Amino acid sequence: MEPADQPDKKPAKRKAKIAKPAIEAKPKAEKAKPDADSIVSKVLLIEQLPAPSPLHTDIASPPALMLLEFEKPIAALEARINEMRALVSEEDEMFKQLEERLKSLKKETFARLTPWQRVQVSRHPDRPYTLDYIQTICDEFIELHGDRNVGDDKAMIGGLGRIGDQSIMFVGQQKGRNTKQRQFRNFGMANPEGYRKALRLMKTAEKFGVPIVCLIDTPGAFPGLEAEERGQGEAIARNLREMFMLTVPVICIVIGEGASGGALGIGIGDRVLMLENTWYSVISPESCSSILWRSWDYKELAAEALKLTAKDMLKAGLVDDIIKEPLGGAHTDPVAMAKKLKKVILDQVAELSLLSVDDRISQRIDKFSAMGVVVE
Amino acid sequence: MAWFNREKKGIVTPTEMKREAPDGLWYKCPECKTVTLSKTHADNAYCCPNCNYHTKVGSMQYFSLLFDNDEFTELDADMISGDPLEFKDTKAYPDRIKATIVKTGLKDALRSAHGLVGGHKMVIACMDFEFIGGSMGSVVGEKLARAIDYGRINRAPVLVIARSGGARMMEAGYSLMQMAKTSAKLALLDKAGVPYISLLTDPTTGGVTASFAMLGDFNLAEPKSLIGFAGPRVIRETIGKDLPEGFQSAEFLLEHGFVDFIVPRQELKDKLVSLVAMLGF
Numbered sequence: 001m002e003p004a005d006q007p008d009k010k011p012a013k014r015k016a017k018i019a020k021p022a023i024e025a026k027p028k029a030e031k032a033k034p035d036a037d038s039i040v041s042k043v044l045l046i047e048q049l050p051a052p053s054p055l056h057t058d059i060a061s062p063p064a065l066m067l068l069e070f071e072k073p074i075a076a077l078e079a080r081i082n083e084m085r086a087l088v089s090e091e092d093e094m095f096k097q098l099e100e101r102l103k104s105l106k107k108e109t110f111a112r113l114t115p116w117q118r119v120q121v122s123r124h125p126d127r128p129y130t131l132d133y134i135q136t137i138c139d140e141f142i143e144l145h146g147d148r149n150v151g152d153d154k155a156m157i158g159g160l161g162r163i164g165d166q167s168i169m170f171v172g173q174q175k176g177r178n179t180k181q182r183q184f185r186n187f188g189m190a191n192p193e194g195y196r197k198a199l200r201l202m203k204t205a206e207k208f209g210v211p212i213v214c215l216i217d218t219p220g221a222f223p224g225l226e227a228e229e230r231g232q233g234e235a236i237a238r239n240l241r242e243m244f245m246l247t248v249p250v251i252c253i254v255i256g257e258g259a260s261g262g263a264l265g266i267g268i269g270d271r272v273l274m275l276e277n278t279w280y281s282v283i284s285p286e287s288c289s290s291i292l293w294r295s296w297d298y299k300e301l302a303a304e305a306l307k308l309t310a311k312d313m314l315k316a317g318l319v320d321d322i323i324k325e326p327l328g329g330a331h332t333d334p335v336a337m338a339k340k341l342k343k344v345i346l347d348q349v350a351e352l353s354l355l356s357v358d359d360r361i362s363q364r365i366d367k368f369s370a371m372g373v374v375v376e
Numbered sequence: 377m378a379w380f381n382r383e384k385k386g387i388v389t390p391t392e393m394k395r396e397a398p399d400g401l402w403y404k405c406p407e408c409k410t411v412t413l414s415k416t417h418a419d420n421a422y423c424c425p426n427c428n429y430h431t432k433v434g435s436m437q438y439f440s441l442l443f444d445n446d447e448f449t450e451l452d453a454d455m456i457s458g459d460p461l462e463f464k465d466t467k468a469y470p471d472r473i474k475a476t477i478v479k480t481g482l483k484d485a486l487r488s489a490h491g492l493v494g495g496h497k498m499v500i501a502c503m504d505f506e507f508i509g510g511s512m513g514s515v516v517g518e519k520l521a522r523a524i525d526y527g528r529i530n531r532a533p534v535l536v537i538a539r540s541g542g543a544r545m546m547e548a549g550y551s552l553m554q555m556a557k558t559s560a561k562l563a564l565l566d567k568a569g570v571p572y573i574s575l576l577t578d579p580t581t582g583g584v585t586a587s588f589a590m591l592g593d594f595n596l597a598e599p600k601s602l603i604g605f606a607g608p609r610v611i612r613e614t615i616g617k618d619l620p621e622g623f624q625s626a627e628f629l630l631e632h633g634f635v636d637f638i639v640p641r642q643e644l645k646d647k648l649v650s651l652v653a654m655l656g657f
Contacts, residue, residue, distance in 0.1 A: 221586075221605065221606075222614075223605070223606030223610045223611050223614050224606075224611060224614055224615055225611060225615055225617075225619065225623070227605070227606070228604050228605060228606065228611065228623070228624060229632050230632070231590070231632065231633075231634050232586070232605035232606070233585030233586040233589070233590050233604065233605035234585075234590040234634050236586040236587075236605070237555075237559065237585070237586050237587050237588070237589070237590040237591050238590070238591070240555060240556055240559035240560075240586075240587055241559045241560075241562055241563045241566070241591055242563075244559065244560045244563040245563050245567070260543070260552060260583070261552075261555060261582075261583055261586040261587075261605070264552060264553075264555055264556060265586075267556075268556055268559075268560075280549065280552075281548045281549050281552065282543045282544075282545060282547075282548050282549065282551050282552040282583070283543075283545055283548075288545055291545065292465035292466065292545060293465060293466065302465075305461070305463050305464060305465065305548075306461075306545075306548040306549075307461045307548055307549065308548065308549065312549075313549055316460065316461075316549055316550065318549045318550065318552075318553055364560075365560045365563070365564065368553060368556040368557050368560050369521060369557050369560055369561065371514075371550060371553040371554075371556070371557055372513075372514030372515075372517050372518050372550055372553065372554060372557065373458040373459075373460040373514050373547075373550060374455050374456070374457065374458055374514050374515050374518050375455070375456050375457065375458050376452070376454060376455050376456075
């Protein structure tokens with residue numbers, strides 16, 4: 001490691017500690033101003049996650065991140081390296097060796113993740129959510145609310161953003177980071193008004209010729225009593241049909257979980273992309289296990305059988321491309337991830353803008369119409 | 377040690393001594409338990425003459441009820457399912473398909489056909505619940521897509537009769553995308569100005585509700601059908617409360633504005649004919 005990194009490291013660590021009370025204060029801020037959490041998440045991103053390393057390494061304070069089972073050996077090694085940092089010079093041969101081992105361990109672990117482990121990464125509590133990405137990607141963002149009908153769904157957010165001189169309408173499910181926020185965001189499970197809000201914003205974008213980006217991250221559409229009363233099925237169905245006819249470019253990106261109709265409800269696009277450690281399928285592995293095996297214990301098997309990883313979905317031709325994540329997952333370096341996402345979005349918008357409206361729509365329809373395997 | 381032992385194993389009554397009624401002569405209503413002649417039941421559009429319970433019949437019965445003189449041309453009759461994901465739960469998917477084909481005599485969970493209904497051209501696609509819960513996989517999606525295309529090209533109104541538990545899990549991502557595919561085709565039909573009528577029957581849930589079944593220019597429902605996005609069990613588990621009586625019934629959907637009208641099966645054909653005639657088709 002270059003010595004120049006050293007001075008950066010310590011203030012960063014201190015910042016992470018300072019950021020702590022900010023997290024605890026969040027629920028209070030939320031009460032006063034429900035949308036404050038999007039700002040807080042931006043603060044979190046920038047203040048708490050300036051570099052990938054300080055997060056696991058500070059063993060003096062409890063780790064800021066939750067560790068998944070397969071992340072533990074990596075974290076342990078990182079901790080050891082950190083301990084050593086205080087004792088030996090970074091030029092030390094052994095130190096260098098350990099750093100090398102850490103890198104290869106990360107690489108190996110993440111190259112060999114089972115489908116179920118990828119599902120776990122996609123749900124990692126520290127994974128960046130829709131608003132985190134939007135706030136980092138956009139130079140300016142104005143959130144827009146409501147379906148003009150029954151209310152404003154907090155699980156489905158949207159608004160106009162500006163990246164350089166490119167305007168984009170963002171739509172996406174939003175999860176929460178602590179218990180209060182999770183409840184506030186209904187765990188990223190939208191109600192019918194969420195899907196109707198998304199469609200309203202997409203129609204607005206269409207009216208003004210603004211490209212649409214949908215960020216998908218949901219464990220499913222909300223299966224509640226009121227959701228049924230207000231027509232969850234109808235809301236999703238209408239979105240599917242209407243999204244095919246949108247005259248502006250539509251880019252859909254699965255950034256976390258892509259569960260079933262709840263995900264597809266904002267998932268009809270000219271490009272459908274998946275981040276490397278996400279999943280997209282007709283049902284969650286847990287529910288699949290409980291239905292087909294009549295027990296919740298076969299989720300690993302179900303995850304395998306559903307072929308729900310980005311790689312498998314690409315192989316099946318059901319998505320268009322995979323966006324690589326930083327080594328260790330998007331949560332280890334959210335800023336780098338957001339930068340990459342920004343580039344992909346701008347590139348795709350530019351590419352899609354070259355097509356005529358009719359071509360775009362007919363290609364969109366043809367792509368989805370070709371999906372499926374039958375024997376005649 | 378048992379107190380009593382059977383002297384001979386198995387049933388020993390000789391075949392000629394058995395007394396059996398010919399299969400299918402009588403029909404017993406699962407709701408009111410009234411027994412009627414199967415013929416009477418069929419003549420009443422497969423509804424109980426006593427309580428009007430709508431028996432969950434399939435494509436064969438609907439085609440014969442609706443197409444004039446039971447004459448129709450079936451579309452894609454030989455299409456069967458592939459196994460793109462090599463899916464295996466307690467049973468390998470191709471084995472499950474084969475066994476179901478043998479058991480039901482159907483190729484998959486949807487049949488489509490075109491013909492005349494009261495003298496009007498019509499395309500009818502009807503789901504068969506007995507084929508893996510009427511689940512939508514690639515075959516259902518593809519057949520439906522082609523039936524809708526047929527209706528659009530020939531300017532024939534499209535009727536889809538939904539009776540399904542939702543998407544077919546064994547086709548995972550593929551089955552999810554059938555929701556998209558069918559909706560895409562309906563978007564084109566919509567643009568072409570050809571009527572699309574969706575008949576929701578008992579039960580219609582999951583991915584089917586969240587795609588083509590709810591997209592009708594006219595959404596019709598059979599009385600007392602269970603119609604919803606999430607199944608009642610899932611909702612009960614989510615909210616941790618019992619569900620109100622009649623929740624997710626056809627009448628509930630009518631009340632909440634998602635169904636145009638409820639139609640008893642005996643009146644279905646007349647209503648369809650009136651509708652398409654008034655639209656000039």
